[in-house]
């Protein structure tokens with residue numbers, strides 16, 4: 742799952758924020774240039790290629806935990822919810838979903854189907870993000886070099 746990430750420009754106070762892949766870790770651009778005032782902000786981050794092997798292991802460990810929690814956890818949770826709402830019989834109906842459909846169609850769809858689809862969508866983007874990690878690291882490094890030593894705030898907080 743994406744996490745909320747925010748920071749402020751040290752010069753003009755412009756607020757950077759987004760929902761980011763990757764969470765809070767040692768990984769990131771050491772310098773971020775404010776797109777509002779052009780001030781170069783120093784960060785606590787390090788590019789992947791410059792991280793020590795221990796830091797790399799710790800960043801990857803964090804990513805694997807996320808993959809298990811949100812990627813695999815999301816799939817397991819959606820299967821459990823699907824089983825209890827769509828498959829398991831209840832109140833004399835074939836399923837909780839059918840029971841709810843008999844009461845209110847839209848309520849049934851919103852309460853039962855949206856959480857399952859939402860969880861599957863989050864799990865999918867989490868798993869995809871994990872397998873694209875090295876591509877993402879490389880992408881940020883290329884931008885960083887192209888800009889000659891920083892990422893624009895909109896490139897990191899996209």
Ligand SMILES: [Zn+2]
Nearest residue numbers: 750753775778
């Ligand atoms: Zn600024």
